[in-house]
Amino acid sequence: xxxxxxxxxxxxxxxxxxxxxxxxxxxxxxxxxxxxxxxxxxxxxxxxxxxxxxxxxxxxxxxxxxxxxxxxxxxxxxxxxxxxxxxxx
Ligand code: HEC
Numbered sequence: 001x002x003x004x005x006x007x008x009x010x011x012x013x014x015x016x017x018x019x020x021x022x023x024x025x026x027x028x029x030x031x032x033x034x035x036x037x038x039x040x041x042x043x044x045x046x047x048x049x050x051x052x053x054x055x056x057x058x059x060x061x062x063x064x065x066x067x068x069x070x071x072x073x074x075x076x077x078x079x080x081x082x083x084x085x086x087x088x089x
Contacts (some may be wrong), residue, residue: 001078002014003005003039003072019039020039020043020046020084021084021085023083023084024079024080024083025076025077025079025080025083026080026084028033028076028077028080029042029077029080030080032067032073032077033061033067033077035067036065036067042081042085043058043085046081047087049085049086049087050082050086050087051078051082051086054078054081054082054085054086055078057081058077058078058081059074062074
């Protein structure tokens with residue numbers, strides 16, 4: 001199901017939309033999460049993801065796909081993703 005959303009997102013969004021929301025940790029995410037796919041993957045999946053799920057998502061990027069980030073960086077990324085792309089309180 002995520003895959004369908006990601007595909008549609010990549011088709012619909014131009015470069016102008018491929019921007020992360022400004023916030024603490026944004027640079028870290030851009031440096032570590034845009035190596036294999038655009039940050040559109042984050043934006044398109046954002047409405048569904050809570051902190052718990054972002055954690056699992058970042059863990060999957062590390063274990064399944066081999067993203068070479070360490071625990072401290074992963075924690076910063078999860079924090080940014082939850083703050084900027086978590087569910088609205
Ligand atoms: C080593 C390569 C690599 C890196 C680095 C990477 N990803 Fe991914 N990511 C992938 C691949 C491959 C997919 C596509 C999986 C699929 O098609 O199911 C993906 C898909 C995604 C998705 C879509 C949902 C899903 O699970 O398929 C999200 C969200 C995502 N990545 C977030 C991140 C974040 C956040 C980071 C930074 C911590 C990151 N990625 C870094 C390889 C990577």
